[in-house]
Amino acid sequence: MKKRIYPIIKPILNSVLLLAFAVILPLYARAAATYTVYITIAGTGGGTITPSSGTITWSGSTGTTTANADDTVYYFVEPSLGSSFQSWSGCASVSDNGTCTYTFSTDNRTLTLTYGGSSTYVLTVKKTGFGSGTIVPSVGSLSWSSSTGTATYNSNQTIALYPVADNTSRFSFWQDCDSVSDNGTCSITLRSNATLKARFSGYxxxxxxxxxxxxxxxxxxxxxxxxxxxxxxxxxxxxxLSNAQQTATQIPYELPSTFTIPNGRTAMLTFSNQRVYSRVQDNATASDNGTISDNTSLNIANDTCVDCSYGARISWTSALATMTSGVDCLSLPMACFQGTTLPKRNMVGYYCSDDSTSGPGGKPNLIGY
Structure with a gap:
């Protein structure tokens, strides 16, 4: 019986094996193949190209790179000082920051990167707040018109900016820098026109x-x-400062000008949903009178989540402060309560700190509630 069956199935087995080899061997050969891509540099500028894997071997303005079939490689562009990225050709896709994406499948393909030269950008620095001071750049100088300073730099120039507060002021914070060091130094690399804000507070x-x-x-x-x-x-x-469901940026918000409490007046802050509201006691006879709308608020949705907890801090400065006078924890007391039902729950665990010298031992006040 076995001898009669084998001659029948033998041709079938041979056909299956041949088909398998016909399918698998080309796939194996393709997987084992490597391809070469040439990169050429064009334009009037310059810079560096870094691949996500492998290396680029350069001969003049032409680079050679290899990869296995179906490997996807990302080519990251970093223009040199005074240059700017213009375009790629031959890539599968190009991101906004100039990264070229290419999947190796064809030998001797050429990708062309074009740089532009002599690009310059304008850096604008705006001083805000009730304090005053100067901003010193590490390169060049700022030309000031009132509280706005400008300077022109080459593209990809990295500038450090140092804030120096006047005797009756303190430097508060930066906005829109690439990074800020612990000593308040702002760093930015210009890849387009940029505007920064430097806030100085009262003493x-x-x-x-x-x-x-x-x-x-x-x-x-x-x-x-x-x-x-x-x-x-x-x-x-x-x-x-913190967020239960996501990472807070810890970048300071500038509050609306309506978050102001004149001397001898009271205010109520409301932390509701993803907003902070302020309403000041109305006093129509005051010289700086005016009712502040309940709708005037700060939107913190960028740093908070829906129906979750977070930690925060709010800072107040003296608009008319001098070296010997100004607000402190004792002259700006606060009481908080929580909940929408009666009776309200007194809130505990918050604290007040200031930079006066009226606390115990001549140290700044630190009061816990």
């Missing part, structure tokens, strides 16, 4: 820290502040 400042706030509409936090100082207290910054 005396108060910071309230909140270890726990919530964006739920049922966990609203209300805080009452009273300004017993001789100066106008203005909110200098608001920072989301």
């Amino acid at each position: 005396h400042n108060v910071t309230y820290g909140f270890p726990y706030l919530h964006t739920s509409s049922s966990a609203v936090v209300y805080c009452m502040l009273a300004n017993f100082s001789t100066d106008k207290a203005t909110a200098d910054s608001f920072v989301v």
